[in-house]
Amino acid sequence: MGRYIINRLVRWIPSVFILLLLVYALVFFGAGDPIKLIFLQAPGDVAYDPARVDAIREAAGLNRPFLLQFWDYILNVAQGNFGNSLVSGRSVNAMISAAVPVTLKIGLTAIVLVSLLGILLGVIAALNQNKWLDNLIVGFALVIWGIPVFVAGPLITVFLVLVLDFDVPYGWGGLFSPKVIVPLLVIGLNPMALIIRQARAGVLEVLSEDYVRTARAKGIPNYQVVMRHIMRPVLTPVVSQIGLLVIATLNNSILIEKVFGLPGLGRMTETAIKSSDYPVILAIVLIFSVVVMASNLLVDISYPLLDPRAAAKKTEDE
Amino acid sequence: MTDQALLLPQEEKQFSLAKDAFIRLVANRLAVVGMVLVVFLFFVAIFGPYLTPYDFLSQDLLARNKPPSWEHWFGTDDLGRDILSRVIYGSRTAVIVGFSTVSFSLVIGLFLGALGGYFGGKVDAFIVWLIDITMSIPSLLLVIVINVSLKPPLVNWMDAQFVATGNEFYRNTIWVDFVLVFGSLALIKWPKAARIIRGQILSIRNKNYVVAAEALGVPTSKIVRRYVIPNAIGPIIVYISAALGEAMVLESSFSFLGVGVRPPIPSWGNMISDGLRIWQLYPHVLAAPAAVLAVVTIAFSFLGDGLNDALNPRQWK
Amino acid sequence: MAKLLEVNNLHTRFKVRNGYLHAVNGVSFSLDKGEMLGVVGESGCGKSVSMMSLIRLLPPAAQITEGEVLLDGEDITHASVSRVNAIRGSKVGMIFQDPMTSLNPFMKIGDQLIEGIVYHKKITKADALQQAAKYLKMVGISNAEHRLNEYPHQLSGGMRQRVMIAMALLNEPSLVIADEPTTALDVTIQAQIVELVKSLREKLNMSIIWITHDLSLLAGMVDRIMVMYGGYVVEEAVLDDIYKSPLHPYTIGLLKSIPSLKTEAGSRLPSIPGAPPNLFSQPTGCPFAPRCTYRVDRCQSEVPALTAVPGETGERPHRVACWVDMRGKGVKQ
Numbered sequence: 031m032g033r034y035i036i037n038r039l040v041r042w043i044p045s046v047f048i049l050l051l052l053v054y055a056l057v058f059f060g061a062g063d064p065i066k067l068i069f070l071q072a073p074g075d076v077a078y079d080p081a082r083v084d085a086i087r088e089a090a091g092l093n094r095p096f097l098l099q100f101w102d103y104i105l106n107v108a109q110g111n112f113g114n115s116l117v118s119g120r121s122v123n124a125m126i127s128a129a130v131p132v133t134l135k136i137g138l139t140a141i142v143l144v145s146l147l148g149i150l151l152g153v154i155a156a157l158n159q160n161k162w163l164d165n166l167i168v169g170f171a172l173v174i175w176g177i178p179v180f181v182a183g184p185l186i187t188v189f190l191v192l193v194l195d196f197d198v199p200y201g202w203g204g205l206f207s208p209k210v211i212v213p214l215l216v217i218g219l220n221p222m223a224l225i226i227r228q229a230r231a232g233v234l235e236v237l238s239e240d241y242v243r244t245a246r247a248k249g250i251p252n253y254q255v256v257m258r259h260i261m262r263p264v265l266t267p268v269v270s271q272i273g274l275l276v277i278a279t280l281n282n283s284i285l286i287e288k289v290f291g292l293p294g295l296g297r298m299t300e301t302a303i304k305s306s307d308y309p310v311i312l313a314i315v316l317i318f319s320v321v322v323m324a325s326n327l328l329v330d331i332s333y334p335l336l337d338p339r340a341a342a343k344k345t346e347d348e
Numbered sequence: 349m350t351d352q353a354l355l356l357p358q359e360e361k362q363f364s365l366a367k368d369a370f371i372r373l374v375a376n377r378l379a380v381v382g383m384v385l386v387v388f389l390f391f392v393a394i395f396g397p398y399l400t401p402y403d404f405l406s407q408d409l410l411a412r413n414k415p416p417s418w419e420h421w422f423g424t425d426d427l428g429r430d431i432l433s434r435v436i437y438g439s440r441t442a443v444i445v446g447f448s449t450v451s452f453s454l455v456i457g458l459f460l461g462a463l464g465g466y467f468g469g470k471v472d473a474f475i476v477w478l479i480d481i482t483m484s485i486p487s488l489l490l491v492i493v494i495n496v497s498l499k500p501p502l503v504n505w506m507d508a509q510f511v512a513t514g515n516e517f518y519r520n521t522i523w524v525d526f527v528l529v530f531g532s533l534a535l536i537k538w539p540k541a542a543r544i545i546r547g548q549i550l551s552i553r554n555k556n557y558v559v560a561a562e563a564l565g566v567p568t569s570k571i572v573r574r575y576v577i578p579n580a581i582g583p584i585i586v587y588i589s590a591a592l593g594e595a596m597v598l599e600s601s602f603s604f605l606g607v608g609v610r611p612p613i614p615s616w617g618n619m620i621s622d623g624l625r626i627w628q629l630y631p632h633v634l635a636a637p638a639a640v641l642a643v644v645t646i647a648f649s650f651l652g653d654g655l656n657d658a659l660n661p662r663q664w665k
Numbered sequence: 666m667a668k669l670l671e672v673n674n675l676h677t678r679f680k681v682r683n684g685y686l687h688a689v690n691g692v693s694f695s696l697d698k699g700e701m702l703g704v705v706g707e708s709g710c711g712k713s714v715s716m717m718s719l720i721r722l723l724p725p726a727a728q729i730t731e732g733e734v735l736l737d738g739e740d741i742t743h744a745s746v747s748r749v750n751a752i753r754g755s756k757v758g759m760i761f762q763d764p765m766t767s768l769n770p771f772m773k774i775g776d777q778l779i780e781g782i783v784y785h786k787k788i789t790k791a792d793a794l795q796q797a798a799k800y801l802k803m804v805g806i807s808n809a810e811h812r813l814n815e816y817p818h819q820l821s822g823g824m825r826q827r828v829m830i831a832m833a834l835l836n837e838p839s840l841v842i843a844d845e846p847t848t849a850l851d852v853t854i855q856a857q858i859v860e861l862v863k864s865l866r867e868k869l870n871m872s873i874i875w876i877t878h879d880l881s882l883l884a885g886m887v888d889r890i891m892v893m894y895g896g897y898v899v900e901e902a903v904l905d906d907i908y909k910s911p912l913h914p915y916t917i918g919l920l921k922s923i924p925s926l927k928t929e930a931g932s933r934l935p936s937i938p939g940a941p942p943n944l945f946s947q948p949t950g951c952p953f954a955p956r957c958t959y960r961v962d963r964c965q966s967e968v969p970a971l972t973a974v975p976g977e978t979g980e981r982p983h984r985v986a987c988w989v990d991m992r993g994k995g996v997k998q
Contacts, residue, residue: 045481053490056497159725169378172653176645178597180604180617181638184624188631238724240766247722247761248781248832249753252746258780262771273484281488285601289624303492304606311493318486326484338816339770 038327046319047104053315054100057308103312112313117305122313125298130317132202133287133294136214137279144218144275145225149268152229157256159234167226175223179282183216183289202292213290221278228271232264239263266336269329276325280318369582372658379654385647393443396436415632423632426622431636434614438637441603441615442596442644445530449595450588452534457541464542465549475546479539487536488601494532495607499524522613529608533595541587548580582659589655593648600641616641669839669872670696670719675732675742677711677718686944688714690896691732693971698839701866701873703883703904705919706893709941712876715893716842720757721749736840754785758833760843764825764850768817775813778832785836800831803868804861823854830861834869842874847882859886881923884908889981892916895942895952898971902983910977912985912992914959951988959989 087093106113112122155167174182190196190212202209236242237260245259280296287296295314302310333340373379392399416423423431464475502524510518552558552575561571602608603617611618616637623634677689688711696702706712717723719734720741734741741752753759761767769777778800779793788796794813801809804827817825826846833841843862847855863886866873875887883890883904891901892913900913911917918937939956942948950965951957957964973982974992985991 045484049481049485049490053493056493059501168653172378172649173646176593176597176647176649177642178601178645180601180620181642181645184620184627184634185638185642188627188635191628192631240761240763241769243722244759244761244767244777244829244832245769245780247720247753247757247759248784248836249750249755250780250784251750254780254784258772259769263769277484277486280486281601284488285604299489299492300605303496306496311496315486315489315493318489319484322484322486337771339818 035327035331038330042323042327046316046323049319050104050107050312050316051100053312054103055096057312058096058099107316112316113309115302115307115310117302117307122309125310126295126313126317129293129295129298132292133280133283133296136210136217136292136294137276137283139210140214140218140221140279141272141275143214144222145268145272148222148225149229149264151222152226152231152268153233153256153261153264155226156230156233156237164230168230171223171226174219175227177220178285179216179220180285180289182219183213183286186212186216187289202294209290213286213292216286216290217279217282220282221275224271224274224278225268228268229264232267233260236260236263262336266333269332269336272329273322273326276322280321369658373654376654376657378650379658382647382650382652382654385643386651389439389644389647390443392436393439396439400433400436401430415630423630423636426626426630426633431619431633434619435616435637435640438614438616438619438640439644441609441613442599444526445533445599445609446592446595448526448530449533449537449599450591452530453537453591454541454584454588456534457538457543458545460538461542461545462549465546465553472546475542479542482536482539488598491532491536491598492602492605492607494535495528495602498528502528522609525609525613529599529602530595533598537591537595540591541584544583544587545580548576548583552576552579586652586656586659589648589652593645593652596648597641597645667698668695669698669700669737671735672719673733673735675715675718675734676730677714677723677727678730679724680726680728681945684945687947688727688896688944689718690947692893692896692898693732694891694898694901696840696872696874699870699872700889701875701887703887703890704874704876704893705878705880705883705890707878707941709944710893711896711944712878712893713844715896716844716874716876719842720753720759722753722759751785754781754836756839758836758838758841760826760829760833760841760846762845762848764822764829767829768825770817772816773813774815774817774820774828778813778828778835781832782835797831797835800835801828803834803865804828804831805857806831822850823857826850826854826858827861830858830865834865837869838871840872840874842876844876845878846875848877848879855882862886880919892919895948896944897952897968897986898984899953899987900983900985901971902976902985903979903981905978906976906983910992912974912983913953913987914957914989914991915953917991951986959991961988963988 092099103113110123112126114121115125118125151167151171155164158164242255242259245255283292283294283296284299285296286292287294288300295317298310299314301307302314373383460475460478464472506518506524509515552571555575558571558575561575566574599608600615600617600620603610603615604621606618606621608617609615611622619637620634620641623630623637627634672695673693675689675692676687679686679688690711692711692715694702704712704716714723714727718727718729719736721729723729729742732742736752736756739752741749744752768774775794775797778797779790782788782796783790783793786793797813798809801812806812806824806827812820812828817828820828829846833843846862847858850858859882862873862875873887875883877883880890887904889901889903890907892899892907892915894915900907900911900916902912907916908920911920915937918935921935922937924934937956942952942955948954948968950963950967951969954960954964967988969986969988971984971986973984976983
């Protein structure tokens with residue numbers, strides 16, 4: 031198992047390196063001069079003087095060749111230093127350590143809730159295949175699957191506030207404050223459709239397996255057949271969706287945090303994009319890839335725990 | 349044993365596959381609703397600008413933020429522009445981006461997928477690696493970075509071309525937005541198409557009837573036409589429908605974040621973003637584009653699901 | 666001998682997209698205590714579905730529309746679900762065709778073996794496992810205690826089928842239904858399993874229904890054979906009667922298509938022309954008529970009833986559904 035994880039990491043590091051190189055190159059050759067950007071973004075009367083800009087650039091080492099600068103950046107990142115924001119001048123490390131917990135808490139909670147609820151709904155739908163309850167759940171999944179988070183969020187808010195005269199709170203008060211309910215609901219909505227569909231399809235597949243018939247032939251009651259013979263095989267395909275779930279949750283947090291005033295990574299991303307704050311964007315790209323990678327790794331590691339056949343195969347491979 | 353029993357005997361009337369699929373699609377009520385809405389969306393996107401009562405840019409500062417009325421069905425926005433006209437024009441934005449994205453990603457995906465499936469070996473391993481990487485990076489973020497960083501140099505280049513040639517075409521930088529949006533979207537959307545075609549080729553290769561055909565000396569081009577294309581066409585149609593919907597949503601997402609299609613060109617995304625600033629006072633400015641986008645995405649979702657059921661008969665239950 | 670099972674006019678159909686598939690069309694037969702019955706027919710003739718209908722082990726699309734099944738005089742067709750479960754757990758054991766897919770790959774052998782008896786007999790898990798080990802030894806699995814902790818993928822196909830047999834026997838059933846239990850196995854393993862079932866039957870004195878498409882397999886094993894075609898029982902008699910003087914053209918065809926030592930090298934093995942019938946529409950005449958070489962006019966207009974004639978060997982009557990009298994080669998009235 032240990033060798034397997036190392037193997038995965040060894041294959042992952044070059045991918046992230048290439049990704050960073052790509053993003054760095056895009057920024058370096060595309061976006062233009064960060065010093066110029068600072069000047070342009072500085073308030074009011076700071077005169078744009080090419081000579082001065084050049085001097086600053088020279089001093090900051092920005093006139094050096096691309097690869098040298100990239101190498102410098104990588105070395106810094108390897109030491110855990112992401113540099114300073116171009117806009118605020120604050121250390122990116124500090125910004126990130128303030129923002130990560132918010133997104134992490136909401137995201138993880140959303141993923142756990144969505145998985146549990148999604149599996150439950152998917153299983154209920156499959157066991158009532160083609161009856162009204164199944165149609166209702168499948169229809170619900172189709173509806174929430176399509177709707178983007180930045181549509182669902184505002185629409186739900188408008189509905190709650192203006193129609194039901196509910197107070198939808200704004201801002202962050204910790205994971206256990208009631209302020210978190212609506213954002214949690216909205217962030218989890220379309221990822222849940224993914225889980226419902228996967229769980230339903232999984233149960234339908236298992237239901238037609240011969241071993242379910244064997245179980246029924248033993249004369250054990252239906253709930254025992256479901257709990258023992260159907261739930262466990264269904265978990266494997268559902269768990270395989272967790273990588274997608276994480277990506278969807280991260281995407282949703284970029285889009286929605288501003289709407290609910292959550293000071294997380296998503297809002298940081300949005301602000302950084304609007305102001306072309308490259309050190310921040312680079313850091314976020316890196317964090318996001320690490321998170322996605324880690325979740326994929328987690329999924330791969332959990333397969334053998336869920337499926338004894340996969341465990342056997344893995345031992346043969348090693 | 350029932351497999352055999354289900355086989356229709358020769359004299360039984362046989363439907364063609366396409367007709368059979370269509371019958372199954374039409375039998376699905378939600379899919380029909382989705383299909384009607386999607387066709388309506390295309391109609392509006394193509395002919396809408398000729399049908400709108402107002403120009404989407406014309407401002408009426410005396411009629412700002414008016415709630416829906418007979419003159420302005422969806423009301424007006426904070427600059428007194430007719431929201432219905434803007435939503436209709438937004439559908440054109442969405443459809444243009446949707447179709448361009450899907451065509452580009454199909455071309456890239458089919459090419460790379462066929463390459464991997466046909467050559468196998470190291471070529472295939474490389475393409476699989478590329479697919480895995482592309483699918484596991486935070487795509488929305490990467491596309492945003494591409495958009496943000498490539499825009500200034502492209503605009504500068506257009507300006508330079510305009511100065512050099514005097515050609516009016518280079519003055520309109522709106523196209524830069526569009527090209528960047530669907531270019532970058534195609535870059536993250538191709539892996540699914542590649543997977544479909546690669547998977548089809550690989551599975552077909554191992555089918556006994558293809559091995560038999562090859563052994564009998566049937567040329568590759570004929571095997572592709574007889575077996576690969578007919579088998580891949582269903583999943584590809586499902587892919588196109590899903591990808592169209594997703595591309596439209598992503599276009600709106602970018603515009604919502606302020607990196608995609610920028611005002612004054614209306615996109616549902618930037619209209620929602622505008623509406624968010626004043627929704628407490630004028631909810632209709634937010635609700636109209638949000639509701640339209642919601643309906644469109646649901647329509648694609650219904651249609652895609654129906655197509656999937658109709659075209660992938662293996663999933664019959 | 667006392668009757669264990671009595672089936673009267675059983676009909677089962679499947680709901681499919683454009684109507685119904687009539688899989689079982691009025692099957693009637695009975696089974697004595699300790700008797701072994703072979704059910705023969707080609708794929709899709711309704712043999713499996715009719716036997717699964719006995720204990721209502723059917724997919725949701727299937728429904729039993731007519732008839733009754735009496736096990737020890739108790740009507741199963743109209744019993745409650747929990748009663749059917751109780752019967753499955755105490756009186757009937759099932760052995761399925763494919764041992765590779767019939768065991769749950771996610772559960773240990775032991776847990777799968779005991780879940781039935783733990784539920785029905787209310788015994789502790791430890792006792793149940795001891796019982797399971799005993800039965801595993803009985804079906805010829807060595808190192809049984811150790812096997813209980815293994816997963817199905819760690820066992821060979823023949824071993825898995827032995828596990829399936831042990832599972833069927835664990836609740837000490839009076840009736841075992843074996844649905845083509847050797848079809849998915851190698852020929853050598855097939856013979857082992859057949860021998861195993863024969864010896865277990867003597868030891869445990871139970872009734873067995875053995876479903877197969879291979880008529881030759883049943884020689885020397887079963888007491889009686891029932892031949893099915895298109896959802897109908899077409900012939901039923903004791904083993905020797907079927908082998909030595911078959912009365913239905915379909916059975917005759919089946920027997921002819923078995924290669925024997927007398928078959929000349931290089932000669933063509935006879936086969937039955939045509940394909941199995943279409944089960945979507947119910948036939949107006951004999952279901953076998955389109956493929957039958959002895960066909961007369963009446964065969965296409967009227968379904969022949971299963972009628973008893975005196976058996977050639979022993980007491981039991983020979984039942985056959987055919988308008989042609991194959992003994993005298995004349996048409997029946």
